[in-house]
Amino acid sequence: MEVKLSELKPGDKAEILSVKALGEIRRRLLDLGVTKGLKIKLIRKAPLGDPIEISFRGCYLTLRVEEAESINVVKIGEVGDGKPMGNQKKIKHCKIGEHDGK
Amino acid sequence: MASNVITVALAGNPNSGKTSLFNELVGANQKVGNWSGVTIEKSEGTVNHNGFTLKFVDLPGTYSLTAYSPEEVIARNYLIEERPDVVVNVVDGTNLERNLALTVQLMALEVNMVVALNMHDEVVRQGTKIDIELLERLLGSHVVPTSAVKKTGLNNLFDHIIRVYSGLIVSAKDKLSFSERIEEKIAELEQLLKTESGLDKYSTRWLAIKLLENDKHVYSEVKEYPVWLRIGKILQDTYDDFEQKGYDDPELVIVEDINAFIRGAVQETVIYKVRESKTLTDWIDTFLINRFLGLPFFFVIMWLVFQFAFRLGEAPMGWIELGFKYLAIGVGYVLPAGILHSVIVDGIISGVGGVVIFLPNIVLLFIALSFLEATGYMARAAFVVDKVMHFVGLHGKSFLPMITGFGCSIPAIMATRTLKNRGDRIVTMMIIPFMSCGAKLPVYVLLIGAFFAPEMAGNVLFGVYLFGVAIALVSAVLLKKTIYKGESEPFVMELPPYRMPTLKSIFFQAKIKAEMYLKKAGTIILLASVLIWVASSFPHSQAIKQNFQEQKVQVVKSNYVDSEKQSLVAELGLMEASAQLEYSIAGRAGKLLEPIIRPLGFDWRIGIALVTGLAAKEVVVSTLSTIYSLGETQDGITDLRAALQQDPNFTKATALSLMVFVLLYIPCVAAMAVFRQEAGSWKIVGIYSVYALSVAWLASFVVYRVGLLLL
Numbered sequence: 001m002e003v004k005l006s007e008l009k010p011g012d013k014a015e016i017l018s019v020k021a022l023g024e025i026r027r028r029l030l031d032l033g034v035t036k037g038l039k040i041k042l043i044r045k046a047p048l049g050d051p052i053e054i055s056f057r058g059c060y061l062t063l064r065v066e067e068a069e070s071i072n073v074v075k076i077g078e079v080g081d082g083k084p085m086g087n088q089k090k091i092k093h094c095k096i097g098e099h100d101g102k
Numbered sequence: 103m104a105s106n107v108i109t110v111a112l113a114g115n116p117n118s119g120k121t122s123l124f125n126e127l128v129g130a131n132q133k134v135g136n137w138s139g140v141t142i143e144k145s146e147g148t149v150n151h152n153g154f155t156l157k158f159v160d161l162p163g164t165y166s167l168t169a170y171s172p173e174e175v176i177a178r179n180y181l182i183e184e185r186p187d188v189v190v191n192v193v194d195g196t197n198l199e200r201n202l203a204l205t206v207q208l209m210a211l212e213v214n215m216v217v218a219l220n221m222h223d224e225v226v227r228q229g230t231k232i233d234i235e236l237l238e239r240l241l242g243s244h245v246v247p248t249s250a251v252k253k254t255g256l257n258n259l260f261d262h263i264i265r266v267y268s269g270l271i272v273s274a275k276d277k278l279s280f281s282e283r284i285e286e287k288i289a290e291l292e293q294l295l296k297t298e299s300g301l302d303k304y305s306t307r308w309l310a311i312k313l314l315e316n317d318k319h320v321y322s323e324v325k326e327y328p329v330w331l332r333i334g335k336i337l338q339d340t341y342d343d344f345e346q347k348g349y350d351d352p353e354l355v356i357v358e359d360i361n362a363f364i365r366g367a368v369q370e371t372v373i374y375k376v377r378e379s380k381t382l383t384d385w386i387d388t389f390l391i392n393r394f395l396g397l398p399f400f401f402v403i404m405w406l407v408f409q410f411a412f413r414l415g416e417a418p419m420g421w422i423e424l425g426f427k428y429l430a431i432g433v434g435y436v437l438p439a440g441i442l443h444s445v446i447v448d449g450i451i452s453g454v455g456g457v458v459i460f461l462p463n464i465v466l467l468f469i470a471l472s473f474l475e476a477t478g479y480m481a482r483a484a485f486v487v488d489k490v491m492h493f494v495g496l497h498g499k500s501f502l503p504m505i506t507g508f509g510c511s512i513p514a515i516m517a518t519r520t521l522k523n524r525g526d527r528i529v530t531m532m533i534i535p536f537m538s539c540g541a542k543l544p545v546y547v548l549l550i551g552a553f554f555a556p557e558m559a560g561n562v563l564f565g566v567y568l569f570g571v572a573i574a575l576v577s578a579v580l581l582k583k584t585i586y587k588g589e590s591e592p593f594v595m596e597l598p599p600y601r602m603p604t605l606k607s608i609f610f611q612a613k614i615k616a617e618m619y620l621k622k623a624g625t626i627i628l629l630a631s632v633l634i635w636v637a638s639s640f641p642h643s644q645a646i647k648q649n650f651q652e653q654k655v656q657v658v659k660s661n662y663v664d665s666e667k668q669s670l671v672a673e674l675g676l677m678e679a680s681a682q683l684e685y686s687i688a689g690r691a692g693k694l695l696e697p698i699i700r701p702l703g704f705d706w707r708i709g710i711a712l713v714t715g716l717a718a719k720e721v722v723v724s725t726l727s728t729i730y731s732l733g734e735t736q737d738g739i740t741d742l743r744a745a746l747q748q749d750p751n752f753t754k755a756t757a758l759s760l761m762v763f764v765l766l767y768i769p770c771v772a773a774m775a776v777f778r779q780e781a782g783s784w785k786i787v788g789i790y791s792v793y794a795l796s797v798a799w800l801a802s803f804v805v806y807r808v809g810l811l812l813l
Contacts, residue, residue, distance in 0.1 A: 024170040025592040030357045031166035031203060032594065036350075043387075047396035048489035051498075051593055059200055060383075060597040062485045064492065067592060 006068035014073035114192030116163035122250035222247035229375030242274030411467035426455035453631035472611035476603030495582035507537030523591035536574035541719035630771035755809030766798035
């Protein structure tokens, strides 16, 4: 099911479907590697609930909830996420929370 | 080969260890200035190696070379306009995938490049294997493993720079290719761009890529040329065509192509040892920034920084004060009392002392801040409190400078450099002085002690501080909504892994800040302190002097006992000082101000104290002592309290009003000088001054009027 990145809970894993942000925020996200197909994990929310921290490929990134609202994702590991197992074309070499191992 | 002087630009991501590497490469031979027009630090340094002179320029740390942030524009313009002979791209070897994004952008710029594979010691320790030869072939540039911490690879890097410069190594320029549909368009655009001779400082391929990426700077540059008519059409057609066919837009395709290239390169060249499921960074963060402990830890750390900078700074500040005091006494032995003595002691020595006194605070605070920055906690601190700051339109990073303002506005204003967005930064600088600084405390202590019961004292004092914070926050909203509206910096930020910083880089940061303060702000501060001294000493009335001289003579001639005579003469001396101050420029200014400050409950005497208080806020107290003809004795403050209480014009409401005014009106000249230096224009200082004075006046007016009704 398609949800916004801002709707995830700590511990949730998800794959990015689209980045709807514009301008500087969009470019910043792209520069840091946040693009379609990226698998991320929501690590935590800040003590006051905003911003949030995500991780991917061994890096940690924070963004505000209002920025996360412009990113659409689909949760992974949920029954009925609509993805056949093992269909991870774009990011096959990388698992969540670790570098591409051999 | 043209000469033996090589210009080398250092480019790299934030957190890639670029600054540490730079410090190791050039050591103490560096000078720090600003990039023209902006207050972003520019470090340069020179090294001699094998008969060559290598001139290093440390570019601002950036993830990319787009045209959004000022750092990126600076780095990019430098690479294009100044054309350094060699570019050293510093990449964090433990995070190659992220760091190579910038490498690819440098490849697109077609610069002569050497890649410094930094933090190589950590790469080895983590058990990661990188096939450097293959990486070199893929990137088309040589790759040199380096470590700033272990000081390895530095000579090898120098050798490579020289060999690239001498043409012994040539960077291959054809390693980066895009999907077919992008390459087609690049070729089409390049052909047109080549017809314009004015654009030949750029690589046409790079221009074509940037045009497809919708880069606003390149757009406006190319728009100046007639060929734009045809180029603009191609771009429009391309965007329409891609959209029609359901492709991603060209910018996105380019980004994805680059990502694919990088991923491929990393996959082929890097073998990671299987990582532990939880790294040290994960463990630390589980505690340090979790939902419940995040804020308490944050406040403890802020408290520690504050104690470190200000409590630890007290002792050296005392020594400096003492040193200048002895110096003044020493001068007193050499020079007879008189005008020259006064110029040197009260003007110059106290002026220089007033500059140097802040050094311990600045040095200590920046040691603490660069430690937090280099360990990686700073970004996390911003993460923890961003919501509060975002609420008033600012960035999480604004919090720390604001807190620092409770100690002293000077290092606080200097600390706003961590803010990248100019609007955020100026607004933060403008609200810092509302955070009540340490020098204002003596004024509160004096007034609260004189007019409030001891059991109320703590509450009143707390109230004053809280009032300052409230005004600061409201001002932030107001300024952000009016003068500095527009987008804030996005909060998309990397949380770097925790690292132990090198002592050298921390030391350099503190040294740089100290030098900057002394050189730039120091001269203005000195000048302004001397001016204030002149204003409160001149003109000197001979008539007043003679009048008091005669009275003293009469006292001496009279038939009082000796001890009485002595105290009478001393009293006359204090009255004379008071009369002379009233006669001086500052005194006249105070009287001139009276109509304006009368509605706040202030008479000309307070007016004078507010004028001289611009030298330093605690001077408000000593000036009041002088005006009320009291000496600076041990129990001076008790005497002054009594004098204020007896003054029929001075009431509880006046005391409150004065505290509010001192809290809010413009800070001391030292802080104003630093403000000017950091803001980069007098106009901003002007806007701020008008704002602060208006707020101070209005707030004091309301407090005074309400006070008169209620108290």
